[in-house]
Amino acid sequence: MDRGARHDLQFLFAAIFTLNDLTFTIDPALASLHINTYILGDLSQSESHRYFLELIKSLPRECQDLFPLDERSFDRIFYLTGGRMLLIEEYVYQGIRSMPTTRILPNEKTFKAILLAKSGLEQKLTSAGGQPYTSKDLLDVLSAVVNAGCGYVPYMTLIQLVGSAKVDYMIEQNILYYRPESENYSDLQPFPTSSVVTPTGTHALRAMETLLRNLSPKSAENYTDS
Incomplete structure (x- = not known):
C-alpha cells in the first residue's frame, strides 16, 4: 500500500474498558490512530456474584469456608462494593484477615474502602475554606447525590445548585465522577438521558x-457559612 492510500485510510478502534480498570497504556505504534473509548461502568450484580464465586474458589479451603456463597448473602457484599472487581477483592481479603479475630465479615462500619472514602470527604469538608467551594456547597452536593436515590444526578442540576466552577473542581478532586451522555452505561438505572455526575x-x-447520617444538626450549622 503506497503512502497516499495509507494516508487516506481512516482507522477507528473502539477500546472498551470498565470502571474497574482505567489504568492502561497505548502502544506507541497505535498513537497516531483514532481511538474511541467507551466506559461501560461496573459489573452488574449477577456478574459480580459470578466473579465473587470464582474468587472464592481460588482460595484455600479454610478461607473459602469463611464466606456464604448464596445470592441473598451476596446482596450485602454488592451493597458495599458495587460491581467494582477491585473492591470485591478487597472485601474478601479484609474478611480473611479479620475473621480469625473478630469472626465478623466487613460491613458498612468496618470496610476499609468506605472508611477511607469517608475520611477523605471529612478532610475536604474541614478544609473547604481554601477551595472554590464552601463546606455548605459540598454538603449540598453530597445531599443531592445521596437523595437522588438512583446513584446519579444530572450534571446541570448540580450546576444550578452551586455553579459550574465548583462542580467541576469537585470532579477534579475526585469527589465526584462526571459521565457524559452515552448509550453504553450498563450500571445506571434508570438510564440517564443527559450527562450525569455520580460518586x-x-x-x-x-x-x-x-457522613451525612452521622452529621449532627449542630455540626451542620457550623458549616453553613464556611
Whole structure:
C-alpha cells in the first residue's frame, strides 16, 4: 500500500474498558490512530456474584469456608462494593484477615474502602475554606447525590445548585465522577438521558450516606457559612 492510500485510510478502534480498570497504556505504534473509548461502568450484580464465586474458589479451603456463597448473602457484599472487581477483592481479603479475630465479615462500619472514602470527604469538608467551594456547597452536593436515590444526578442540576466552577473542581478532586451522555452505561438505572455526575464508586456513595447520617444538626450549622 503506497503512502497516499495509507494516508487516506481512516482507522477507528473502539477500546472498551470498565470502571474497574482505567489504568492502561497505548502502544506507541497505535498513537497516531483514532481511538474511541467507551466506559461501560461496573459489573452488574449477577456478574459480580459470578466473579465473587470464582474468587472464592481460588482460595484455600479454610478461607473459602469463611464466606456464604448464596445470592441473598451476596446482596450485602454488592451493597458495599458495587460491581467494582477491585473492591470485591478487597472485601474478601479484609474478611480473611479479620475473621480469625473478630469472626465478623466487613460491613458498612468496618470496610476499609468506605472508611477511607469517608475520611477523605471529612478532610475536604474541614478544609473547604481554601477551595472554590464552601463546606455548605459540598454538603449540598453530597445531599443531592445521596437523595437522588438512583446513584446519579444530572450534571446541570448540580450546576444550578452551586455553579459550574465548583462542580467541576469537585470532579477534579475526585469527589465526584462526571459521565457524559452515552448509550453504553450498563450500571445506571434508570438510564440517564443527559450527562450525569455520580460518586466515584458504590463505596463512595456509602461513605457519603454515612457522613451525612452521622452529621449532627449542630455540626451542620457550623458549616453553613464556611
